[in-house]
Amino acid sequence: MDSSILIATILDWHSEIDRNLPWKYNSSPYKIWISEIILQQTQVVQGLRYYERFVDRYPTVHDLASSTESDLLKVWEGLGYNSRARYLHQSAKRIVDEFGGKFPVEYSDILSLKGVGDYTASAISAFAYEQPHVAVDSNVERWVSRYYGIASYKSSQSLKTEVKSILLPVVEKHESPAECNQAFIDFGALVCTAKQPKCIDCPLSQTCYGYAQSKTADYPLVKPKVPRKKRYFHYLVAVDNGHVVINKRLNKDIWQGMHEFPLYESDSLQDLTHQDLCRYFDINESTSIESIISYQQILTHRIIIGKFYLCKLKRGTVKIGQWMSVDQVKKIAVAGIVRLYLADNMFIFNDINKIENGK
C-alpha cells in the first residue's frame, strides 16, 4: 500500500479515538516538554499522576528553574530514571538564562537541552509548534516494522532512520504534524500492541506483512538480554531517639542525588560480621545489632540486595552521615531499596525503649 494511503487510514482510525490526556491539546511547550520527559520509558498510566503533581507544583519554567534539585527528586521519587529530573532542572535553568525564559522553538535548540534526545525534540516540535518532525518511539517503530517486515533491532538507529524515511514525507505534506504523530503513537499503543496485537480490529491487517506471515511477534528484532548483575548493599541503620543517620549519593551511579543510610558495598551475599561493621562504619565494638533485614530490588540491568543492620548509636558520636528526624527524612528523596525498607520499618523512629521491646 502506498504510504500516503496508509497514513490516511491511520488518521481516519485516529479520528474516532479520544484518549483525553491532559498534555494533549492547547498545552504550552513547557508542559509538553514535561510530559514527554515523564513519559520516557514510562507507561502513560504510571506517569499521569506524576505529571499532574509536577505541573501543579511547577506551573512555569521559572518555578522549575528556581526550585532545587533535591525538591525535584522528591517529587520524582518512585518514578525511576531520576536523571530525568536532574536534567529537567538543569535545562529549566538554561531556558531561563539563555532563552530568556521562553521555551526554544528551533529543533536544534530543543535537542540541545539535557535529557532531550531525538524522540523528545521531535515530539515537542510537532506537538507544540506543528513543525514537520516524526517522533519515533517504541510504539511507532513497532507497527512500522511489523507492517513492512523490517528486520531491524528494536530501538536501533537503523530502524529509527528507516521509520523516519517512511513517515516524514507524509507528515511534511500534512497540515498537522501534531495530529499525525499522535495518531502514529496511539496506533501502536492501542492497536499494534507489543503483546497480543489487535489484528482483528486493525484497519491495516489486510496489507500488513507481519500479519500475513503470522510473524507480528518477530518484529522488531530483539537482542538477547544480558543477565542482571547483583550488587550487595549493606546499610547501617543508626538510630537515636527519633533520628537516623543519612547520606546523599553523590557518585555517578544508580540513585544519584538520592538519600540512603551509611553504605558499604560488598561482592557477596554474606552478612557483614560485627567486626566488619565496626571497621566499615567506625562504630564502637560494644554496639549491638538489633536486627538484620534484607530487601531486594530488580532493576533493568541490576539486582540490588539491600541488607539493613539496625543499631542504636549516640547522636554526636557518629561522623558517617547526617542525623535526621522523621520529618526531615519524609522530605527527602530516598533510594528505592531504602524506600522499601522504610515502608515496613518506620518504627525505627520510635523511642529506644519501644525498639528494645521489639515493637
Add this chain to the structure above:
DNA sequence: AATACGTGGGC
C-alpha cells in the same frame, strides 16, 4: 555500538 539508568504492571 553497547551499556547503564528505575519502577510498576501484565500475564
Add this chain to the structure above:
DNA sequence: TGCCCAAGTAT
C-alpha cells in the same frame, strides 16, 4: 514466579 515491556537518553 519470572520475564517482558514501557511516549529514551547519555556516555
